[in-house]
Amino acid sequence: MELSALSASSAPSAVKDYEISLVPTSGDCIIRRRNDATRSVIKTSYRGEVEEDCMAEEKKEPWLNYLALTTVILAVAATLSVFKGQGYSTRTVLNEIKASGQWNWFQAKKIRSYMFEVQKEIIETDLKLKGKSITPEEVAELRKTAEAFASKIKRWEADMGEIQQRAKEYEAARDAAIRHNQSFAYAVICLQMSILLSSIAALMKKKLVWVAGLTVGAVGLVFFADGFFPFM
Numbered sequence: 001m002e003l004s005a006l007s008a009s010s011a012p013s014a015v016k017d018y019e020i021s022l023v024p025t026s027g028d029c030i031i032r033r034r035n036d037a038t039r040s041v042i043k044t045s046y047r048g049e050v051e052e053d054c055m056a057e058e059k060k061e062p063w064l065n066y067l068a069l070t071t072v073i074l075a076v077a078a079t080l081s082v083f084k085g086q087g088y089s090t091r092t093v094l095n096e097i098k099a100s101g102q103w104n105w106f107q108a109k110k111i112r113s114y115m116f117e118v119q120k121e122i123i124e125t126d127l128k129l130k131g132k133s134i135t136p137e138e139v140a141e142l143r144k145t146a147e148a149f150a151s152k153i154k155r156w157e158a159d160m161g162e163i164q165q166r167a168k169e170y171e172a173a174r175d176a177a178i179r180h181n182q183s184f185a186y187a188v189i190c191l192q193m194s195i196l197l198s199s200i201a202a203l204m205k206k207k208l209v210w211v212a213g214l215t216v217g218a219v220g221l222v223f224f225a226d227g228f229f230p231f232m
Contacts, residue, residue: 064202067210071198074217077224078191084227085184088177095174102167106160113156120149183227190220 123146127139134142197213200206226232 061205061207063207063210064205067198067202070214070217071195071202074191074194074198074220077221078188078195081184081187081191081220081224081227085181085188088181088184088227091177092174092181095170095177099167099170099174102163102170106163106167109156109160109163113153113160116149116153116156120146120153123149179230180227183223183230183232187220187223187227190216190223194220 123142127142127146194213194217197209197216201208201210201213222232
């Protein structure tokens with residue numbers, strides 16, 4: 001393989017007196033001096049220098065390995081945050097629906113109980129006004145009806161207490177789900193920003209950018225842990 005020119009650092013002063021060739025099998029660069037009388041050959045190997053240059057170019061900075069590892073960890077945490085956040089979002093909606101249903105039932109019971117209370121008071125008023133003008137049988141019947149209304153009112157008030165308790169439990173579960181969902185949402189934002197900065201750092205080979213991404217990622221991991229076990 002013939003080379004047409006020498007580099008500025010290694011070319012002899014008189015290029016026309018030399019012939020340069022490269023041995024593909026060994027990677028040696030051979031310089032031959034043209035001499036009609038003796039045909040003497042001068043062999044100079046640049047293989048070692050070439051290999052050193054290649055190794056210098058291909059040498060990978062050690063922190064890039066840690067960058068790849070941390071990026072994988074952050075990506076896994078971001079994926080889990082999205083998954084868990086969606087789950088808690090669904091729980092929020094379901095518990096809100098259940099709580100609304102319980103409160104609607106509570107209001108219906110309360111209105112019905114109020115109607116029974118009004119009818120009971122009407123009967124008691126009639127007994128006071130007409131107690132002497134009606135027969136004892138009618139008085140007994142009105143008192144029986146008033147007692148039935150009072151019994152229903154008492155039973156429905158007990159039911160309303162249970163319904164109200166269940167509604168508050170659903171609201172507490174809803175609020176807890178909202179709390180978890182918010183932490184996972186913040187975690188996703190921070191982790192995605194960290195992954196973006198790590199990608200830029202790997203592309204530009206800027207360690208400082210990677211460190212900045214790790215800082216944001218650490219905040220994201222704190223929110224990620226807070227999503228499972230609220231402590232903030």
